[in-house]
Amino acid sequence: MEIILFTKKNKNNVNDAIEGEKSYKKLTSEEWHQFVQNYNYDSGNEPFEWLIKQKICDKGTALCLYWHLQPDFYCNFWIFLVNFRFSHYHRSVCSFINK
Incomplete structure (x- = not known):
């Protein structure tokens, strides 16, 4: 090293x-x-x-x-937006990030 x-x-x-x-x-x-x-x-x-x-x-x-870049913040933000009728695609991205 x-x-x-x-x-x-x-x-x-x-x-x-x-x-x-x-x-x-x-x-x-x-x-x-x-x-x-x-x-x-x-x-x-x-x-x-x-x-x-x-x-x-x-x-x-x-x-x-x-x-x-705080990916957890953006994922939570997207989850918030998903509740306001965002597409299935955005929901999938948030699920992937949360794994």
Whole structure:
């Protein structure tokens, strides 16, 4: 197992990307993981849509992104909407997520 050090330079790179002073596309995979944990999701999903398409995005970062996006909240929201005559498809998606 390789030990990866996260330096002050890495931290500054992530902060610069979050602030929009540096492109998130230029971060390392370790920096992406920190970016996912610290990015304000209200600023848009574009970085995440790009990130999950990258071959070097590791499973840990993908899982971190998944859980930080609070899938349980959206599933509960969909269940609420299903009660207002949403389609069978939406009901199936919620059932799948709840498993």
